[in-house]
Amino acid sequence: xxxxxxxxxxxxxxxxxxxxxxxxxxxxxxxxxxxxxxxxxxxxxxxxxxxxxxxxxxxxxxxxxxxxxxxxxxxxxxxxxxxxxxxxxxxxxxxxxxxxxxxxxxxxxxxxxxxxxxxxxxxxxxxxxxxxxxxxxxxxxxxxxxxxxxxxxxxxxxxxxxxxxxxxxxxxxxxxxxxxxx
Numbered sequence: 001x002x003x004x005x006x007x008x009x010x011x012x013x014x015x016x017x018x019x020x021x022x023x024x025x026x027x028x029x030x031x032x033x034x035x036x037x038x039x040x041x042x043x044x045x046x047x048x049x050x051x052x053x054x055x056x057x058x059x060x061x062x063x064x065x066x067x068x069x070x071x072x073x074x075x076x077x078x079x080x081x082x083x084x085x086x087x088x089x090x091x092x093x094x095x096x097x098x099x100x101x102x103x104x105x106x107x108x109x110x111x112x113x114x115x116x117x118x119x120x121x122x123x124x125x126x127x128x129x130x131x132x133x134x135x136x137x138x139x140x141x142x143x144x145x146x147x148x149x150x151x152x153x154x155x156x157x158x159x160x161x162x163x164x165x166x167x168x169x170x171x172x173x174x175x176x177x178x179x180x181x182x
Contacts, residue, residue, distance in 0.1 A: 055123050069107075113159060121148045124148065128141050
């Protein structure tokens with residue numbers, strides 16, 4: 001997606017990304033590390049904090065990033081589409097200017113799938129833990145919700161393999177090399 005952007009291919013970018021990830025995880029876990037209770041408890045404020053940092057903050061960040069990605073991809077599609085139209089003769093071309101390209105629809109579909117799997121998987125798991133503080137929730141319910149969340153992560157991972165042609169081709173070549181001894 002970023003062939004013209006050298007930064008995204010450098011080791012420096014990888015180090016920056018990993019460093020930001022580790023620092024943010026450390027900052028998020030600070031309330032749990034520095035609490036003063038002599039024994040391990042999972043108080044309500046900690047459950048709310050966990051729910052916010054595990055579901056709703058990533059939800060907001062993902063929404064903003066997905067909108068930015070879509071707007072960038074859409075403007076890119078329009079630029080490419082405009083260049084294509086200027087190169088072709090207008091005799092047989094009858095294209096609506098406001099239509100969404102198949103590429104953009106595919107991108108929207110992927111974003112919606114990943115977004116809904118994340119929210120549909122993790123929000124019920126954390127919310128069931130929060131709700132269990134106020135009303136009786138059978139202990140099996142949070143466990144089932146956790147399994148559903150893990151299945152959602154699995155489906156996102158499988159989707160990555162299904163929808164990424166280059167990754168599939170790379171894996172096919174590696175598997176062929178393994179079985180053919182090359």
